[in-house]
Amino acid sequence: MADYSFNDTSSSQSYGEVNQLGGVFVNGRPLPTPIRLRIVEMANLGVRPCDISRRLKVSHGCVSKILARYHETGSVLPGAIGGSKPRVTTPRVVGRIRDYKVKDPGMFAWEIREKLLLDNVCDKFNVPSVSSISRILRNKIGPLSQPSNGSGGGGSSEHSNSNSPPPIPSSSSFASATVSSATPPSLMNKHDLSPVNTPSVVSSSGSICKIEPPTWSPYDQSTTSSHHHRYLYPSVAYHPTFQHQFESAMKSPYTGGNHMVSNPTNNGDISSAFTHAHHYHHQHHHHPNTTVNNTNNYTSFFNAFPYTPASNFAVTTPYYPSSYGLPLTPQAS
DNA sequence: AGCGTGACGGTTGAC
DNA sequence: GTGTCAACCGTCACG
Numbered sequence: 224m225a226d227y228s229f230n231d232t233s234s235s236q237s238y239g240e241v242n243q244l245g246g247v248f249v250n251g252r253p254l255p256t257p258i259r260l261r262i263v264e265m266a267n268l269g270v271r272p273c274d275i276s277r278r279l280k281v282s283h284g285c286v287s288k289i290l291a292r293y294h295e296t297g298s299v300l301p302g303a304i305g306g307s308k309p310r311v312t313t314p315r316v317v318g319r320i321r322d323y324k325v326k327d328p329g330m331f332a333w334e335i336r337e338k339l340l341l342d343n344v345c346d347k348f349n350v351p352s353v354s355s356i357s358r359i360l361r362n363k364i365g366p367l368s369q370p371s372n373g374s375g376g377g378g379s380s381e382h383s384n385s386n387s388p389p390p391i392p393s394s395s396s397f398a399s400a401t402v403s404s405a406t407p408p409s410l411m412n413k414h415d416l417s418p419v420n421t422p423s424v425v426s427s428s429g430s431i432c433k434i435e436p437p438t439w440s441p442y443d444q445s446t447t448s449s450h451h452h453r454y455l456y457p458s459v460a461y462h463p464t465f466q467h468q469f470e471s472a473m474k475s476p477y478t479g480g481n482h483m484v485s486n487p488t489n490n491g492d493i494s495s496a497f498t499h500a501h502h503y504h505h506q507h508h509h510h511p512n513t514t515v516n517n518t519n520n521y522t523s524f525f526n527a528f529p530y531t532p533a534s535n536f537a538v539t540t541p542y543y544p545s546s547y548g549l550p551l552t553p554q555a556s
Numbered sequence: 557a558g559c560g561t562g563a564c565g566g567t568t569g570a571c
Numbered sequence: 572g573t574g575t576c577a578a579c580c581g582t583c584a585c586g
């Protein structure tokens with residue numbers, strides 16, 4: 224993974240492309256969150272999408288998409304980029320299959336599948352297919368010379384297995400940690416500031432599921448994982464070359480000015496929630512066991528545009544609890 | 557003129 | 572360490 228810190232001075236050459244409206248973007252990467260917020264904010268103030276597009280120099284297709292997503296989900300953030308659908312045949316499930324087979328060697332795969340559902344080992348979204356179960360029986364379990372003991376074989380322990388789905392996060396602790404440690408922006412108080420696929424549903428297997436199909440289960444943010452950066456808020460780094468453009472884009476004639484960029488620590492506006500974020504990268508690179516306070520990472524908003532080769536704005540692909548306050552209400556203007 | 561949509565070229569991250 | 576794959580991105584052009 225690239226170094227997303229914005230202290231890279233090895234290259235003064237920014238990259239990014241310019242769209243037909245003169246706006247700067249990075250192909251393949253989401254717009255910086257401040258701009259996403261600005262789009263929704265302006266829409267809530269009654270500005271037409273076409274005018275938002277022109278003012279922020281963002282393609283109308285993008286404006287349309289962000290607004291549509293926001294009205295549908297309540298989230299202004301991009302979806303989770305990259306990654307793979309987690310396997311359903313976790314060691315825990317394999318262990319249970321082994322147990323079933325040991326107890327009743329005559330069980331068919333389809334019977335095992337039904338039993339997994341019946342015993343709430345899996346739910347309908349993550350139960351392995353019959354063919355998967357057959358493959359497990361064939362390849363992973365074999366002759367069944369010894370029953371599962373919870374630590375050997377396929378790692379069938381139901382507890383304390385590092386490969387098992389992570390523990391269910393405490394919604395209260397997570398929410399309180401994220402919300403209370405920094406004052407949310409005034410606009411962030413109603414909806415989930417989560418990407419579209421917010422994991423707000425807990426599956427029977429104890430993992431967190433996206434609520435938008437296709438349903439799959441990202442890992443728990445608080446779990447020790449070298450990949451937990453997926454759950455952090457987007458981080459952006461800005462290049463001085465584009466500061467003026469970005470600031471211009473962020474100024475609003477509708478709200479009497481916006482200090483998000485020029486005055487990141489200004490109290491009373493959206494920026495008030497985004498302090499202390501410079502620890503973000505250190506946290507997630509060097510203290511993987513630490514539950515990161517995502518709210519703090521929002522300071523990175525103010526390091527907005529654009530993008531040096533080694534320090535692009537690098538929106539990480541975040542997951543948030545749906546309980547987190549949302550900045551902007553998708554209400555009719 | 558405004559907007560929804562899909563192709564396109566791109567990035568990302570788990571496997 | 573590298574390649575594959577499937578998710579996502581914003582732009583652009585079309586209707």
